[in-house]
Amino acid sequence: xxxxxxxxDYAFIVLxxxxxxxHEAVYAAAELATGTGIAVxxxxxxxxxxxxxxxxRSLRGVRGGYALCRPARETSVATVIHALEGPIAITxxxxxxHQCNQSDACHTRGNWDLIxxxxxxxxxxxxxxxxxxxxxxxxxxxxxxxxxxxLPRATELTE
Amino acid sequence: xxxxxxxxDYAFIVLxxxxxxxHEAVYAAAELATGTGIAVxxxxxxxxxxxxxxxxRSLRGVRGGYALCRPARETSVATVIHALEGPIAITxxxxxxHQCNQSDACHTRGNWDLIxxxxxxxxxxxxxxxxxxxxxxxxxxxxxxxxxxxLPRATELTE
DNA sequence: TAAAACAGGACTAGAATGGTCCCCAATCAT
DNA sequence: ATGATTGGGGACCATTCTAGTCCTGTTTTA
Numbered sequence: 001x002x003x004x005x006x007x008x009d010y011a012f013i014v015l016x017x018x019x020x021x022x023h024e025a026v027y028a029a030a031e032l033a034t035g036t037g038i039a040v041x042x043x044x045x046x047x048x049x050x051x052x053x054x055x056x057r058s059l060r061g062v063r064g065g066y067a068l069c070r071p072a073r074e075t076s077v078a079t080v081i082h083a084l085e086g087p088i089a090i091t092x093x094x095x096x097x098h099q100c101n102q103s104d105a106c107h108t109r110g111n112w113d114l115i116x117x118x119x120x121x122x123x124x125x126x127x128x129x130x131x132x133x134x135x136x137x138x139x140x141x142x143x144x145x146x147x148x149x150x151l152p153r154a155t156e157l158t159e
Numbered sequence: 160x161x162x163x164x165x166x167x168d169y170a171f172i173v174l175x176x177x178x179x180x181x182h183e184a185v186y187a188a189a190e191l192a193t194g195t196g197i198a199v200x201x202x203x204x205x206x207x208x209x210x211x212x213x214x215x216r217s218l219r220g221v222r223g224g225y226a227l228c229r230p231a232r233e234t235s236v237a238t239v240i241h242a243l244e245g246p247i248a249i250t251x252x253x254x255x256x257h258q259c260n261q262s263d264a265c266h267t268r269g270n271w272d273l274i275x276x277x278x279x280x281x282x283x284x285x286x287x288x289x290x291x292x293x294x295x296x297x298x299x300x301x302x303x304x305x306x307x308x309x310l311p312r313a314t315e316l317t318e
Numbered sequence: 319t320a321a322a323a324c325a326g327g328a329c330t331a332g333a334a335t336g337g338t339c340c341c342c343a344a345t346c347a348t
Numbered sequence: 349a350t351g352a353t354t355g356g357g358g359a360c361c362a363t364t365c366t367a368g369t370c371c372t373g374t375t376t377t378a
Contacts, residue, residue, distance in 0.1 A: 002161060002240070002278075004249055006367065028323065041369050048325070061376025062322045077274065085160045091168065111290050115236065118281035119161075122274060131270050165336065187354070200338050207356065220345025223354045 008084040010038055011046045012131060015055070015080065019072035019132045028065040046084070053083030072132065078123035088123060089116045167243040169197055170205045171290060174214070174239065178231035178291045187224040205243070212242030231291065237282035247282065248275045 013036050018027055029047060033040040047066050050056045055075055056066045068075070082088055091112050172195050177186055188206060192199040206225050209215045214234055215225045227234070241247060250271045 002163065002244060002247055002249060004161065005365095009250065030323085039368075042367080044324080045368080051324090058324055059376085060322090060324050060374075062378065064323045064376070066324090081161065088161055090161060090163050111285070111292070115281060115285055118284075119278050122277035122281065125277075126270065126274055133270070164334095189354090198337075201336080203355075204337080210356085217355055218345085219343075219353090219355050221347065221353045223345070225355085 002090070004081060005085060007042075007046055007049075008081055010036075010042060011050060011080055011084055012077075012128075013038065014043060014046055015050070015068075015072075015075075015128055016132050018056070018066070018068055019128050023068045023071045026059055026063075026065040026067045031065070049084050050080070053079065055079060055083055072129040073127045075128045076124045077126045077128070077131065078120060080128070081123060088120050090119060091116070161249070163240060164244060166201075166205055166208075167240055169195075169201060170209060170239055170243055171236075171287075172197065173202060173205055174209070174227075174231075174234075174287055175291050177215070177225070177227055178287050182227045182230045185218055185222075185224040185226045190224070208243050209239070212238065214239060214242055231288035232286045234287045235283045236285045236287070236290065237279060239287070240282060247279050249278060250275070 014032050017032060017035050018025070021027075027035075029044045030040055032038075032047075033043045036043070047056060047058070051058045051066070054069055057069050058064065058066050078088060173191050176191060176194050177184070180186075186194075188203045189199055191197075191206075192202045195202070206215060206217070210217045210225070213228055216228050217223070217225055237247060
């Protein structure tokens with residue numbers, strides 16, 4: 001239903017935990033597991049994906065663990081989702097089949113791309129640091145206008 | 160992967176087909192099935208959901224079928240997705256459990272809501288008519304500024 | 319060299335999705 | 349009236365995806 005997966009949710013919890021400390025701080029997987037209440041193997045799985053995507057870096061060996069590659073402010077929500085779930089797009093498209101070729105569908109694809117871009121834009125506009133910050137902290141907030149859609153206006157929107 | 164389901168995709172193909180004719184035109188499910196290349200039972204299933212949501216209306220009996228409730232321009236993409244998949248939200252939230260209560264996660268929920276709203280805004284800004292229109296038809300286009308996010312700016316966005 | 323900690327991937331159980339089918343209700347033509 | 353047509357509702361199964369665990373290997377440091 002247009003949801004992020006549980007694993008991705010865990011990723012945000014774990015990263016949120018890491019974002020509280022100094023951003024160079026190294027956390028062992030087991031440490032993050034107890035800190036967040038998520039099982040160790042699951043935390044490990046999530047961190048592996050984040051490592052491959054360059055969101056965190058890993059340090060092997062006895063005093064090893066994981067650390068953020070960048071300050072939390074410099075990692076976007078889109079990056080994290082992409083790391084765990086692949087490209088952010090609401091339609092498959094390009095996977096063809098369908099009756100896409102037939103007649104109807106394919107006309108619409110170009111427009112879907114605009115929608116995908118708008119969603120991507122929304123997710124790129126928010127950083128890890130923003131998520132960690134309490135919702136009521138309106139101190140340094142700034143209004144970010146998102147990408148605009150270039151499409152004919154829908155005159156009357158339902159619901 | 161933040162995708163709409165196949166059923167929802169079918170809904171757009173079927174509605175696209177209907178949107179080409181006069182908007183009062185009545186199409187039997189079987190007719191739409193052959194017109195789109197989708198199996199009859201599947202088309203029926205999709206149309207049932209759309210009927211319940213008030214996107215199309217059904218006419219029973221011998222010369223019955225389905226017709227759009229409104230001109231295509233007045234039905235948004237968000238409405239269609241909502242009809243087939245329920246509320247549009249990227250996170251579950253409110254389903255609790257997690258370690259949500261514990262410490263980390265719950266701080267972030269308020270901010271997730273803003274993200275959800277932005278996505279919803281993008282999907283509400285586009286109508287069925289927009290999707291059907293060929294992507295290159297830039298005749299009557301208008302740039303629609305989407306909802307803005309009120310959050311601290313992410314200084315450097317990766318990817 | 320042994321212990322600590324990550325890397326990679328195999329594997330299983332459970333849930334969600336996609337698709338089909340069946341029986342009932344409504345409507346219309348004859 | 350009656351029967352053909354068409355949608356309504358929901359059950360049902362097969363397949364795929366997801367979540368979560370575990371095992372074996374590699375790297376690093378004390």
